[in-house]
Amino acid sequence: MKGNVLVIGLGLIGGSVALAIRQEHKEAFITGFDVNEQNIALAKVLGIIDESCDSVEKEAAQADLIVIAIPVLKTAEMIKRLAAMPLKKDVLITDVGSTKERIVEASQVLAEQGIAFIGAHPMAGSHKSGTGAAKAHLFENAFYMLTPGENITAEQIETLKTWLKGTRAHFLEISPRVHDQLAGVISHFPHIIAAGLVNQARSSELDSELVSRLAAGGFRDITRIASSSPAMWRDILLQNQEVILSLMDSWQTEMEKIKSLIKERNSEGIYHFFDEARRFRDSLPSKSKGAIPAFYDLYVDVPDYPGVISEITGYLAEERISITNIRILETREEIYGVLVISFQTDNDRERAQDCLGRLTEYDTYLV
Numbered sequence: 001m002k003g004n005v006l007v008i009g010l011g012l013i014g015g016s017v018a019l020a021i022r023q024e025h026k027e028a029f030i031t032g033f034d035v036n037e038q039n040i041a042l043a044k045v046l047g048i049i050d051e052s053c054d055s056v057e058k059e060a061a062q063a064d065l066i067v068i069a070i071p072v073l074k075t076a077e078m079i080k081r082l083a084a085m086p087l088k089k090d091v092l093i094t095d096v097g098s099t100k101e102r103i104v105e106a107s108q109v110l111a112e113q114g115i116a117f118i119g120a121h122p123m124a125g126s127h128k129s130g131t132g133a134a135k136a137h138l139f140e141n142a143f144y145m146l147t148p149g150e151n152i153t154a155e156q157i158e159t160l161k162t163w164l165k166g167t168r169a170h171f172l173e174i175s176p177r178v179h180d181q182l183a184g185v186i187s188h189f190p191h192i193i194a195a196g197l198v199n200q201a202r203s204s205e206l207d208s209e210l211v212s213r214l215a216a217g218g219f220r221d222i223t224r225i226a227s228s229s230p231a232m233w234r235d236i237l238l239q240n241q242e243v244i245l246s247l248m249d250s251w252q253t254e255m256e257k258i259k260s261l262i263k264e265r266n267s268e269g270i271y272h273f274f275d276e277a278r279r280f281r282d283s284l285p286s287k288s289k290g291a292i293p294a295f296y297d298l299y300v301d302v303p304d305y306p307g308v309i310s311e312i313t314g315y316l317a318e319e320r321i322s323i324t325n326i327r328i329l330e331t332r333e334e335i336y337g338v339l340v341i342s343f344q345t346d347n348d349r350e351r352a353q354d355c356l357g358r359l360t361e362y363d364t365y366l367v
């Protein structure tokens, strides 16, 4: 598509959306604005935007599409500012915020002027933030939630989907309220638990060096999201307050339930608690990207000698298999190491397993 796109907020999500738009619509002209000048400079160097601007006011008037990709508490303010500016009458405005109800409420000022705002939330991301972490394929196979108001036409929704086609995401339309309930359960609340687990380990009275060393395995995996931006999560919890508080009540009930089962030494009940969770967890689709991204991990049992990582990555590079992450599990000190290599797709992981099976003696495991 041809047209002027203005991206406000050039961090992880704004940068990734801009890259996805650029990849699909070569003729679009993308202008970026951010309160942080370093991020603007980096976005230019990385080719995320064509041009930067030093005020939203100047650029908004020319824009055909405006993407607001800033913290959720700031999004409502930005909507108000946009509503006070001269805009093209058929401009489409969207956002990427992790909460929707408050933002869509705030967009009423635009609706009153006949300006289309479509609330949106690409449900994939990372614990990393900032322009440098932006990737064109961040949202591939993820759900991209759309929460259009009643004033929005089917044609406007189609136009937005066409603009965002390069994300390769699956669009899903729901109401802002249901969005916030769903996001509360599968994204917002889990971040509280992850942070809580880390805080519990940190404040435990155990030998802190030993805690850090042992926490390198499974604990590290389930608490990855505790490394996310504290400012972003503060804002999300404040905006989704009602849902979060009600989830906390049901979580406390769940904890009380397991607490009494343990107190009563009710082995059948404890088994059932884990079994119910396992059955539901195993029934979740494993190949599509949900809100919490799936990483396709391959475990490689390697002897611990210098150069083993470059040997393995060398074989994978020769067969042009991209990896997204590599780390050593330090659960078996001083004997062998287990390398965990993450891939973007299941296909890459299968190719890597085949490649390492042919070229090395190392055992590999899919978990």
Ligand SMILES: NC(=O)c1ccc[n+]([C@@H]2O[C@H](COP(=O)([O-])OP(=O)(O)OC[C@H]3O[C@@H](n4cnc5c(N)ncnc54)[C@H](O)[C@@H]3O)[C@@H](O)[C@H]2O)c1
Pocket: 008, 009, 010, 011, 012, 013, 014, 033, 034, 035, 036, 039, 069, 070, 071, 072, 074, 096, 097, 098, 099, 121, 122, 123, 124, 125, 126, 127, 128, 129, 130, 131, 229, 232, 236
């Ligand atoms: N990080 C994730 O995993 C994720 C996933 C989906 C949606 N989101 C949502 O995307 C939005 C952006 O998050 P992010 O992860 O890209 O954060 P980020 O910190 O990487 O980027 C935010 C950018 O917005 C800029 N900014 C802040 N206030 C601004 C303002 N008033 N005007 C212009 N620029 C401003 C910051 O300088 C920064 O560059 C948030 O609303 C978040 O809830 C995040």
Ligand SMILES: O=C(O)C(=O)C[C@]1(C(=O)O)C=C[C@@H](O)C=C1
Pocket: 097, 098, 122, 123, 124, 125, 126, 127, 128, 186, 187, 188, 225, 228, 290, 291, 292, 293
């Ligand atoms: O992968 C992560 O680190 C994320 O936290 C991504 C995540 C999530 O909770 O799943 C975070 C916030 C978003 O609004 C959507 C996706």
